Amino acid sequence: MSNISRDEVAHLAKLARMAVTEEELDTFAGQLDQILDAVAEVGEVAGDDIPPTSHAVPLTNVFRPDEVRPGLSQDEALSGAPAAEEGRFRVPRILGEEQ
Amino acid sequence: MTTTVELMDYAEVVERYDPVLGLEVHVELSTNTKMFCGCPNSFGGDPNTHVCPVCLGMPGALPVVNGTAVESAIRIGLALNCDIAEWCRFARKNYFYPDMPKNFQTSQYDEPIAFDGHIDVVLDDGEVVRVDIERAHMEEDTGKSLHVGGATGRIHGAEHSLLDYNRAGVPLIEIVTKPITGMGERAPEVARAYVTALRDLLRAMDVSDVRMDQGSLRCDANVSLMPKGASEFGTRTETKNVNSLRSVERAVRHEMTRHAAILADGGSIKQETRHFQEADGTTAAGRTKETAEDYRYFPEPDLVPIAPTREWVEQLRGTIPEMPWERRKRIQDDWNLTDEELRDLVNTGAIDLVAATVDAGASQADARSWWVQYLNQQATSRDTELADVAITPAQVARVIELVGSGELTNKLARQVVDGVLDGEGDPDQVIEKRGLKVVSDDSALLAAVDEALAAQPDVADKIRGGKVQAAGAIVGAVMKATKGQADAARVRELILERVGA
Numbered sequence: 001m002s003n004i005s006r007d008e009v010a011h012l013a014k015l016a017r018m019a020v021t022e023e024e025l026d027t028f029a030g031q032l033d034q035i036l037d038a039v040a041e042v043g044e045v046a047g048d049d050i051p052p053t054s055h056a057v058p059l060t061n062v063f064r065p066d067e068v069r070p071g072l073s074q075d076e077a078l079s080g081a082p083a084a085e086e087g088r089f090r091v092p093r094i095l096g097e098e099q
Numbered sequence: 100m101t102t103t104v105e106l107m108d109y110a111e112v113v114e115r116y117d118p119v120l121g122l123e124v125h126v127e128l129s130t131n132t133k134m135f136c137g138c139p140n141s142f143g144g145d146p147n148t149h150v151c152p153v154c155l156g157m158p159g160a161l162p163v164v165n166g167t168a169v170e171s172a173i174r175i176g177l178a179l180n181c182d183i184a185e186w187c188r189f190a191r192k193n194y195f196y197p198d199m200p201k202n203f204q205t206s207q208y209d210e211p212i213a214f215d216g217h218i219d220v221v222l223d224d225g226e227v228v229r230v231d232i233e234r235a236h237m238e239e240d241t242g243k244s245l246h247v248g249g250a251t252g253r254i255h256g257a258e259h260s261l262l263d264y265n266r267a268g269v270p271l272i273e274i275v276t277k278p279i280t281g282m283g284e285r286a287p288e289v290a291r292a293y294v295t296a297l298r299d300l301l302r303a304m305d306v307s308d309v310r311m312d313q314g315s316l317r318c319d320a321n322v323s324l325m326p327k328g329a330s331e332f333g334t335r336t337e338t339k340n341v342n343s344l345r346s347v348e349r350a351v352r353h354e355m356t357r358h359a360a361i362l363a364d365g366g367s368i369k370q371e372t373r374h375f376q377e378a379d380g381t382t383a384a385g386r387t388k389e390t391a392e393d394y395r396y397f398p399e400p401d402l403v404p405i406a407p408t409r410e411w412v413e414q415l416r417g418t419i420p421e422m423p424w425e426r427r428k429r430i431q432d433d434w435n436l437t438d439e440e441l442r443d444l445v446n447t448g449a450i451d452l453v454a455a456t457v458d459a460g461a462s463q464a465d466a467r468s469w470w471v472q473y474l475n476q477q478a479t480s481r482d483t484e485l486a487d488v489a490i491t492p493a494q495v496a497r498v499i500e501l502v503g504s505g506e507l508t509n510k511l512a513r514q515v516v517d518g519v520l521d522g523e524g525d526p527d528q529v530i531e532k533r534g535l536k537v538v539s540d541d542s543a544l545l546a547a548v549d550e551a552l553a554a555q556p557d558v559a560d561k562i563r564g565g566k567v568q569a570a571g572a573i574v575g576a577v578m579k580a581t582k583g584q585a586d587a588a589r590v591r592e593l594i595l596e597r598v599g600a
Contacts, residue, residue, distance in 0.1 A: 015393055017195055054188060054398035060406040063166030066130050069137025071151030077264075078147060087146040088245065088261035091197045 004032045104381065107359035109352065112324075113284040115363070118355050119332050120279040120286055121321035122230075124297055126272045126307045127240060127314070128171050133268035134239045135162030135205060135402075140270070142313055146263035154268035156201030161401055164189075168270040169212070170415060171306040172237045173407055175272055176213025177416050178300055179232045184212050186406045189237070189399035197262055198241040206273075208396040211236035212405065218300070220292045221424050222285065225438065230293050231277035240269040278332065286355065291348035294318050298344070299423040311343050318347050322354040324362060333358070334368040338382050340375045349380045357382070430454065434463045447475045448485045455492035461499040469495050473513060477520060490519045497526045510583045511535045537586050541593065544577070544585055548593050551576035562598045570594050 006025040009032065013020040020028065074087050083090035133140050136153035152160035176183050190208035216232035243266055248258030274297065282289045298309045298316055308315045323335035336358070338350045353375075358368055372385035421429070427450065431441045444450045449470040456466035470485065474495070478485045498515055501507040507515060507530075518529030530536055551573045552559045561569040570591055577590045 015193070015395065051186075052398075054400060055403055057403070059403045060186070062164065062403050063169060064132075064137070064163040066132050066165050066167035067137060068132055068139045069151075071136070071138045071149065072147075072155075074145060074147045077150045077155060085247075085261055086245075088263050089147070089197075091260050091262060093258060094197060094244070094246075094260050 004029045004036065104357055105360040105364070106353075106356040107363060109284070109356055112355050112359040115327060116324040116355075116359055117280065117327055117329070118282065118286040118351075119323045119325065119335070120276070120282070120290055120351065121335065122276045122279070122290060122293060123319040123321070123337075124274045124294060125240075125317040125319075126175070126274065126297075126301055126309070127316075128168050128270040128272065129305075129307050129315075130165055130167050130171070130270055132165055134165050134168055134237070134270040135268055138268065142308075142315070144265050146261075146265065149265040150267070154200070155264055156199075162205065164402060164405070165270060168237065169405060169407075171270075171304075172212050172235065172272055173412060173415050174304060174419060175274070175301070175306060176216065176235050177412070178304060178419050178422070179213065179216035179218055179235060179274065181213035181216030181232060181235060183407055183412050184210060184214070184405075185409075186210075186404055187212050188404045189402045190396045191399050192238075193395045194393075196241070197260060198244050198267070200242065200264055200267060204238060204241070205399055205402070206238035206396075207236035212407075218293070218296055219424070220289065220296045222288060222292050228282070228289055228292070230279055230289070233275045233277045235272055235274045238271045238273060240266050240271050242267040287348040287352040290320060290351045291344050294347050295344055296424065303420050303423050303426075314342075317341070320347060320350050320354070322351055322358065323368070324355065324358045326362075333362070334370050336368060336371055336373050336382075338373045338375050339385070342375075342377065346375055346377060346380075350375045350382065353381055426450075434467075440467070443471050447471050449475065452486065452492055452495075456495045456499070459493045459496035461496040465499045465502075466492075466495065469499065469516075473516065477516075481520070488520060489522060490516060494519055494526055501526065501530075505586055505589075506537055507535070508537060508583060508586065511537065535584065537584055541589075544581070544590060544593055545597070547577045547580045547585070548573070548590065548597055551580065552594070552597060559598055562594070567595065 006029050009025050009028045010020065013025075013028075078084040078087070078089065081089050128140075130140050132138060133149075133154055136151050138149045138151050138154055141149065153162055173183055187207065187210035189205050190210075191203040192206045192208070193203045195202055211234040213235040214233065216235070218230050218232060220228045220230055222228060242262050242264040245261040245263070246257035247261060248256065276293070279286070279289060279293075294316075298311075301307045301309050301316070310316065311318075317339075318341045320338045320341060321335045322338065323333040325331060325333045336354055338354055341347050341350045354373070361368060369384075373382035374385050375382050427441060427445060430436070430444075430450065431438075436444070444453060444467065447470070449467070452470050453463065453466045456470065457463050474488055474490070475485055478488045481488065495516075498507065498512050501515075502509060502512045514533065514535055515526050515529045518524070518533055518535075519526060523529045523532060554576065555572065558569050558572050562573075573594050574587055574590050577594075578585055578587060
């Protein structure tokens with residue numbers, strides 16, 4: 001049985017930049033528990049001989065040749081931006097530190 | 100924002116504590132295109148001109164892996180004596196930051212393509228230290244931010260920021276060491292030597308520009324201290340923004356002295372990112388590190404797994420060149436060099452140039468002398484790297500050949516080299532244009548000899564009287580008269596002939 005706490009939901013919401021109300025914290029905690037339990041059932045069925053699957057298509061090694069392909073012009077790239085300056089995307093002040 | 104930081108004297112630090120290092124090196128691959136799209140991978144360019152829907156993180160755009168980048172990743176892994184995964188996947192590392200348009204970095208998490216390797220690092224005094232490699236994995240670079248407003252162009256006090264995504268999606272290999280322990284006072288030197296060895300290796304493999312100043316090779320240095328004799332690691336800090344080999348050493352040393360002062364004072368180290376400040380060699384606090392869980396890694400659903408066949412891996416193993424330090428050792432043996440001579444070659448960056456000059460027919464002693472001495476001086480005075488001076492090893496070999504055959508004196512040879520460096524063409528063209536051939540016509544030389552002897556009859560008498568060494572003064576006068584274009588040995592012969600000595 002998983003047990004997701006309200007605090008964990010609040011932390012996740014913060015990481016995902018989601019505004020969550022007090023009531024939603026309770027709702028989501030319960031729902032996330034159910035989801036985790038459902039996923040855990042899969043683990044009970046899968047034996048050690050079953051490789052983890054993240055794709056429904058059994059393909060590997062899909063590569064692209066290292067050749068330049070045309071992309072967007074600067075104008076095209078910036079056309080959907082709410083704000084641009086000097087050919088760059090303009091974003092609000094970044095809080096916190098440089099990466 | 101100036102705060103006084105207490106530092107412990109370095110000698111005391113290493114007496115009381117054992118440093119533990121962990122080095123993370125990011126290498127930008129020099130592929131033609133980005134990791135997951137066909138945009139050009141090149142430094143600079145007008146902002147946002149090397150972009151497309153994939154690297155801008157537009158909804159619905161799908162990545163496709165660059166096969167050459169995977170090949171480079173495997174080759175780097177093999178060169179670092181790693182195992183290559185039989186099957187591995189990409190993963191999404193989720194966090195929000197404006198330089199990352201997708202709001203996640205496509206990286207690898209628990210399934211790196213290469214793992215469990217090592218590299219033998221040679222320190223300045225020849226001691227060899229084995230650094231164990233934890234993993235090397237594939238990921239992508241971020242865009243670049245320009246902070247506007249505020250006094251220094253830095254993030255503090257900036258009013259807004261401008262983003263250029265030309266670099267977003269450039270293939271990166273992150274190479275992570277296992278904890279490096281037991282190095283004591285040599286820890287900072289080991290850190291520098293390790294990054295130097297990696298740089299040399301990557302350059303020899305031709306997989307990256309490895310320019311620390313341009314960010315194509317970046318090192319994050321994790322440092323912690325534990326009291327002497329303890330076995331449990333202390334809390335670490337991760338120092339970023341370390342932009343030169345020398346800075347790697349300075350940053351590690353600074354963090355050791357800073358940690359020690361805090362620990363000795365009964366304080367505790369905060370696990371955080373710190374920024375190296377080139378100007379004074381100190382570090383400043385950055386953000387508190389997020390934990391791995393906070394990144395909510397999960398397998399990348401838009402990319403299929405990579406399963407390198409063993410045949411492919413073995414074929415790539417065959418392309419790994421001789422390691423630079425092995426090559427240096429071999430060259431030292433082949434050329435019979437002292438440690439000091441080898442160090443001169445390595446420090447001036449002349450080793451490949453000398454080797455190429457020898458391949459073009461010159462003797463190693465002549466080739467070494469030209470590159471390490473005259474050309475190195477010229478590089479310095481022209482403010483360029485030795486490798487970038489405007490003369491090829493073949494041209495240097497030609498000059499050496501002409502000196503050997505007596506067609507050029509050393510002095511003339513330097514003028515020929517100057518001409519080549521000044522863009523006047525290859526050595527033979529410079530000789531032609533500047534009229535630099537040795538005067539080998541005896542009649543022309545004899546006239547100059549007679550003139551010089553007549554001008555200094557007392558010297559002529561001395562030579563005649565058996566003082567052969569006095570001929571030097573006449574040789575000098577003839578060389579001066581012929582503007583250095585005479586073969587001094589031949590002039591000497593002619594003088595002795597003339598006076599009948």
